[in-house]
Amino acid sequence: MRTVKVIVACLLSCVFVATSVGQRGLKEIPSVDPIVELKSFLIAEGFEVNLYASDPRMAKPIQMNFDPQGRLWIAASESYPHIKPGEKASDKIIIVEDVDRDGVAEKTSVFAEGLLIPTGVVPGDGGCYVANSTDLLHFQDINGDGVSDKRRVVLSGFGSEDTHHLLHTLRWGPDGWLYMNQSIYIHSHIETPYGVKRLLGGGIWRFRPESMQLEVVCKGLVNPWGHHFDAWGQSFATDGAGGEGINYVFPGSVFVASPGEPRRLVGLNPGSPKHCGLEILSGRHLPENWRGSMVANDFRANRVCRFEVTEDKAGYRSKQVEELIKSSHQAFRPIDVKMGPDGAIYIADWYNPIIQHGEVDFRDERRDHVHGRIWRITAKDRPLVKPIDVGSMDIDELLETLTLPEQWVRLNAKLELKKHDHVAVVDKTLKWASKRNASNPQGAHELLEALWVLQCVDHVDAALIEQLLLNSDHRIRAAAVRVVSHQRSRLPAYRRYLSITVRDEHPRVRLESVRALSSESDLAAVTEISSVLEYPMDRFIDFATWRALRETKQVWLSTVEAGRYSFNGDSNKLLYALESVDSGNVAPTLVNILKGLQFKSDGTQRVLRAIASSGGANEARTAIAWVLTNAKTEAAAGGAILVELIEEFRRRRVRPAEIENLVELMSNAGPAYRSAVFATAGAWKLDKYYVLLAKSSTETENRLVQAQAIRAIGLYQNEAARNDLSRIASGNDEVSAVAAIEALAAFAIVPAAKAVLLMMQRSTMVETSAALAAVLRNKQGAGVLTTLLADVTISADVAKTAVRTAQRATGDNAALIDSLRTAGKIADSGWKYSEQLVQELATAALNNGDPHKGQAVFRRSSLQCMLCHAIGGAGGKVGPDLVSIGGSAPVDYLVESLIAPNRKVKENYHSIQILDVDGQVYSGVPVRSSDKSVVIRDAKNELVTILKVDIDLQKEGRSLMPDGAVDALTRQELIDLVAFMSRLGKVGDFEISKNAIARSWQQLLWTDEAHHRINRTSLDTAASDDTALTWAPFYATVQGDVEIGELAIFKPRSNVDNVSFIRTQLDVSEDGGRCTLVFDDGMGLLLWVDGTPTPVSGNRCELQLKRGQHTITVGVLRPVREKQLMLNLEVPDGEPHVQWSVSE
């Protein structure tokens, strides 16, 4: 086997001389010679790579698929990303062929042209389907000259709001339907004989060309550029922008960024880089341990990743393992991967130094419009698979190929059978099926293939379905339930099947059944859906069930409200159902459930919260009174939940009935309810209690009580409150003053602003951020303060911190920042965007930047980078995860985004600004929404819920990245920071390891209270959930190290070593989960698991844990350990899933 056609390659490099010269002078343009690219490849042990096809015979491949004859069809676009005025769309569908089967293609032809950025192609139905802008087209070659002469529009109305989101990823399913994906910005409106099908945002479609049936399989995902079926017909998808690796897709599943969806599923590899394309490997050519692996392209980091996906109850778990191939060549952009007819793995290389679409100018001259390669990866010393042309086979031969291990052959055979006489196909398939042995796994799988054949030719066979529903392999049963769901209209007994399978012993079969039942419209179906709640739940079936109940609410909600249906009196099911909907008059039912509970029962808090979010005045009263009566021995917990309830009722403007009487009861119930009394008095402006609040507002010995009182006074919004708060705000006690300004700013902006100004003028007070931020949350705040600042002088230090606060605050604060600078007599020393500066810094970063020093800059707490940005899941979620930013963004873009963050904003990170009816401004990135509320993530990485009824105005915001964020950096620091970012996602020192390293930690901060607690008790206190301890997020470095030097040091007693504490959490999916914690070195470490001291033997600690979340606390004895530590998690195969927790 030749690896490269050397002569061809030499010719090619000559051809490219002209191009290279044209691009000289641009930064980071690598050689376009395929040999250079080939030499850059690092390939997995036991594999080799060769150039299968290349430019100039083909350019810019986007999607590729083999046909049954082994020819490779490629959708190629030279006009991406945007057509020029007057330019004629001239993109192509290309066929590449390896006629002599030597592993190198020698024939290329253009099958169709005149296309506008075709983003998908799949052969089928005597030609090929092509995703072309707003249309799905079908091309056919009628006269047999190898070129299409018939073009048909199959579907139209796909959105085109973004050319890298257009309809894409065409795949045939085992059911003979065509699956197609679209991305986040696409809004599609498709006319079919069954009505208009609409899909807004990302998702996967399912389409049957013969009948024009079109369905949405799943919604969401930012760029679902990969989709494949496993051998049992389960779907998996990858996302080119959401960073969760492999996503398990089932009908009705919803993923990130689906408009109007209040809840979504998380993928199987959170914190993973982004991927394009997905192939599940199969076939005899590959080594056994590679079969079933999923491969997906990390095109930003120039590598093809591999995942091992195993079953995890209803769903799956996924582990990233060694890459298939990686490269340091920056134009290597693997974007599609497919198994070929010879059993080798083929990679489509889009070949481009520039991949950004929105962020890099459409007309950036570094964009490559002419190159493209197909690489072929084979296992060394293993025989290839003999290609099978199903086109020349009769029905019997086709059926026999269904026994082969090569998944693509089986799919081709099924699609080919569609072309034969359907009556004969059905007869022969049933005969063939009758000879299979259902009791062995291979035979059972062949029966499943037979069932799919029947589905392909649209035949229903109840007997075969029933046989498979009873198979001992749950994967077969789950697949059969899916077919039942598809063919229900012609299966008389389908409801009987589902009522049995919904109680199957395996959760995935139950999940499929729940999804099948979700489109039914009778109460019996609802009862069956809810029956899965009698079994253990996991996150997959939980989502499926929640959504099924939500989708069937028309069926059950009104009957529940009318008291005619109660999920057979099972309050757990009823509560679960009520929580799944966010409308309807469900509160009286909730109150009935509440009456049957004890204060400490499971579900009490859920019921109370559900009442708070839906109840009216009477339910509110009942709930509050119930807590007061029932929380007897749990007064502290009772007080806390009451404050939460009252807060929610206030937000919803529900005034509990007989409120005076209730607050009287609270007052008499003891000090535990004092906060609740304050909250109630403030929420409903109860005059009787104002005096009490005013008194408490000066109690500086109990800060918590004082703060609550001040806040409650603010809610009165009357003259007395204005006067009292103004007085506290301008007083000498700093803590009280800040609290008063916060309370005042919501309704009396002038005194609030005056008080802040006073604070700023007192030169001793530098830290005015919280008070200033509160004033700026009021829509008039910045304007009032700017006016007040007119003739005022403040210290330079105060001015500097105030400017920083204003830069990070919501809204346009440019005028305020100017007046702060004038008042503090400080110059604007920040970086000023200019193209020249960007170029200078970019060049300097490439030549002189030190990425290791840059990482230290990035981690500097004053810069707050990690508050908003994660790397590989470790860090805040306000801005994009930077895990592969260096692989995707040119250096000048990195510089620009640091010094002028609003020029380019990554998709899915555009903020919205909301002005509420009280004049408060909120700014954040939308996370989810429901009929009632919007949830945004603010610049502090906190989730904020805003009721839709409270929204006065909503508009597009800017980037949450503050202007001036890097102003404090020196030139060299900035250069180092850029150098660090530019290395992220590239092969080398800043590659994210595939090991399960603990990256997201909390560190124990040094506070007086914490010091005293630990001093007075033992070190074990640090591993408890003592409220005196303050923990703050802490993240490992890109390499996975905890930088011990950055941790706070405790010195409990003179005879005890100095010690620092960090902790993190583990999620265990079911009881008995075995795992091993592996430290890089066990020296100088103390370990607690859920607060219990646990020995580390050597550097390892083996654990067996129950289902749920567990806290791992580590004490680091200093100076025994001074540099860094790393904690890795090992989970044996076949064990329940254990993984590091991921926060929302």
Place this chain on the structure above:
Amino acid sequence: MIRDTQVLVCIAISILFCSGVSADTKPLIKSGDRVVFLGGTFVERMQNYGHVEAEISSRVSGVTFRNLGWSGDNVWGESRAVFGTVSQGFERLQRDMTLAQPSVIIVSYGANEAHAGNAGLSRFVLGYQTLLDALKLHEASVILVTPRYYENLGPPLPDPGGYNAKLKLYIDAIDSLATEQNLPVIHLSKPESSGQAGVKHELRPKSWRVLPAHSGLTNNGIHLTSQGYQVLARQIADDLKLPKSIFSVSGMQGTNVNISDYIALPDSIRFVMTPTRIVSLDMSGHGNDEVKANLVHLRFDGLRPGKYAIYIDDTKLARVTANQLKIGVALPSSFQHATAKRAYELTAAKNMMFFHRHRPQNETYLFLFRKHEQGNNAVEVPQFDPIIDGFENNIQSIQNSTSYRVEIRRS
């Protein structure tokens, strides 16, 4: 080889020359009009299948067209909402209409709304009224087109009986609306009677290798093929009360044809013929009847008796006698095919350019919430305007300045 059947002796040419214009036959489109089409997929696909534009242009010269079709759209402008609310889609419809500068608006809604059946009817009527009110701002004449009934193409496509029954309600409602508002209305089809319920099919088709058998007008029961648009184009033009153009030459006189370089000798006549518009030709290659409908009539007196060959651009088209020429002969206008095809292609290209103008790809970056990134490239979008004008000029000039050398020579 020329078959005699291709030459038709004109039987009553004189009838064709007198067409009085009465009030209810007043054409709904006149020279100089800007016609804007508005609707769902039916309208959207007219961008590529430009037969309606061609047919109208073959009957009235100097008309320009803008296509505002958007798949899945309805009277509320739902498909145009993009990231926004439906009402923002409706606002966009208004803006695009302003961009298109109509003097005539041809509206075709109702097909998508009709799936909602009786329950959705009053909402639809209200929505259509709102739309028509809004369109009044554009001071253009409005013509309504009712949706086509779905064809029954047999399984595996669904039986459209249920839908068609619902659609009947919507068509009736559109009719009432048109009457109320005194607007012309064009009907595209009648419901299939039970006797002609589509093509006969086996209950279970043997296979659907390529496509189910179909009538040729649609390939999925609901959307028209190129041929379907062509057949419908004639019907639409008729319903727009646009008389078919007569192309005739009688001696030195031409109707809808300019004659120059006329030389008449006893044994031959030579001249250059420039039609003022082109006939719309059959693009699909079949449908002879339709070809026959577009004829060029020739009548010459004074030639010596005998047989004559008619050449157009040196291609021999027919052989006739002097006597036939004296009475009048009709030539099939197939000699114009190449020109018509070119105009048809230019029409599709022009429509594509307008598509890039009013509904550009990457809108998100050019105009919407990521415009701070690529908004600088939005300057390219209006650059399509002169390009569209250029295409339009090209189409016009092909339509009125393509000349043919005609020679009638004794043989």
